[in-house]
Amino acid sequence: MIVVMEQNAPDDRIDTIANRITELGLKAHVIRGTERTVIAAVGDERKIKVESFESYPGVSEVLPILAPYKMASRELRQDPTQVRALGFRAGRGVVGVMGGPCSVENEEQIVACARAVKASGGTALRGGAFKPRTSPYSFQGMKEDGLKLLDLARQETGLAVVTEVMSTEDVPLVAKYADVLQIGARNMQNYRLLEAVGRSGRAVLLKRGPSATIEEWLLAAEYILNEGNPDVMLCERGIRTFENHTRFTLPLASVPYLHRKTHLPVIVDPSHGTGHSYLVTDMAAASVAAGADGLIVEMHPNPEKAMSDGYQSLDFAQFDEMMKRCRTIAMALGKELG
Ligand code: PEP
Numbered sequence: 117m118i119v120v121m122e123q124n125a126p127d128d129r130i131d132t133i134a135n136r137i138t139e140l141g142l143k144a145h146v147i148r149g150t151e152r153t154v155i156a157a158v159g160d161e162r163k164i165k166v167e168s169f170e171s172y173p174g175v176s177e178v179l180p181i182l183a184p185y186k187m188a189s190r191e192l193r194q195d196p197t198q199v200r201a202l203g204f205r206a207g208r209g210v211v212g213v214m215g216g217p218c219s220v221e222n223e224e225q226i227v228a229c230a231r232a233v234k235a236s237g238g239t240a241l242r243g244g245a246f247k248p249r250t251s252p253y254s255f256q257g258m259k260e261d262g263l264k265l266l267d268l269a270r271q272e273t274g275l276a277v278v279t280e281v282m283s284t285e286d287v288p289l290v291a292k293y294a295d296v297l298q299i300g301a302r303n304m305q306n307y308r309l310l311e312a313v314g315r316s317g318r319a320v321l322l323k324r325g326p327s328a329t330i331e332e333w334l335l336a337a338e339y340i341l342n343e344g345n346p347d348v349m350l351c352e353r354g355i356r357t358f359e360n361h362t363r364f365t366l367p368l369a370s371v372p373y374l375h376r377k378t379h380l381p382v383i384v385d386p387s388h389g390t391g392h393s394y395l396v397t398d399m400a401a402a403s404v405a406a407g408a409d410g411l412i413v414e415m416h417p418n419p420e421k422a423m424s425d426g427y428q429s430l431d432f433a434q435f436d437e438m439m440k441r442c443r444t445i446a447m448a449l450g451k452e453l454g
């Protein structure tokens with residue numbers, strides 16, 4: 117349920133309603149928009165009578181939230197959310213770019229990537245320290261040593277650090293070093309992990325599970341939002357289909373579709389979405405054209421030598437070229453890219 121307040125409703129009236137919602141055993145989220153303040157009552161709605169709220173002073177109207185995801189829904193918040201972390205921004209006219217290797221490998225590699233991302237105008241450095249690998253015999257990441265190298269690269273460049281956290285017990289450690297916590301595709305429905313990142317105080321990049329529907333994905337985002345963390349970005353990284361010319365199938369219609377359903381920023385990962393470096397730049401450009409609020413792109417000083425996902429990683433010159441193409445498109449749409 118959403119309680120829409122009259123314009124300029126005073127704080128004490130807003131508080132009265134929020135307190136009443138809490139007394140009834142639901143969570144009250146006060147959302148101050150540019151036009152009006154709304155109060156969302158989230159939880160078991162059988163406990164509340166809509167009519168009883170209509171008569172409170174200062175209330176303009178009371179509306180149900182029809183979508184099963186409440187906090188993530190556009191019904192709740194019409195203004196798009198902009199997520200920020202250090203100099204990185206995504207949403208509301210800004211296309212935020214995160215670039216970097218699949219895995220952190222050593223100091224030279226990660227610092228070189230960070231410098232190249234920065235030189236091309238990106239604002240965040242990606243790099244996995246805890247890697248979810250299909251085979252237990254593949255490189256599993258540098259773990260805390262990798263996080264320390266990301267921290268060093270941040271100190272060198274000022275870029276925000278985006279890195280994956282794979283398990284609930286690692287959240288405090290990864291949150292100590294990261295500006296944005298990445299929830300990998302394989303963990304999209306690990307609900308205890310979603311709750312933990314919801315309490316971490318860090319922005320979250322929630323990747324789509326390769327077989328998740330958009331509704332399941334938005335309900336996963338809801339777990340994070342419901343813990344009080346508003347800084348959630350959705351990342352389309354491709355889904356599994358019968359098609360095998362690409363590693364996954366990258367459904368870009370999800371970008372404008374999500375913009376109808378949610379106020380959260382939508383990021384696209386054309387690296388995992390295609391699995392081929394020669395397709396990445398075109399699909400990055402297409403993502404921006406489709407309205408994406410950000411990109412996460414794998415790049416490496418020497419892709420052939422990468423310890424993971426080299427075949428889908430751009431080299432520095434290709435990354436720079438991609439940035440130029442995407443910036444031209446962003447500017448044509450009246451947006452900033454960086
Ligand atoms: C990654 O970003 O390197 C990664 C493992 O992504 P995903 O979870 O989308 O497969």
Ligand code: MN
Nearest residue numbers: 218414424425
């Ligand atoms: Mn990867």
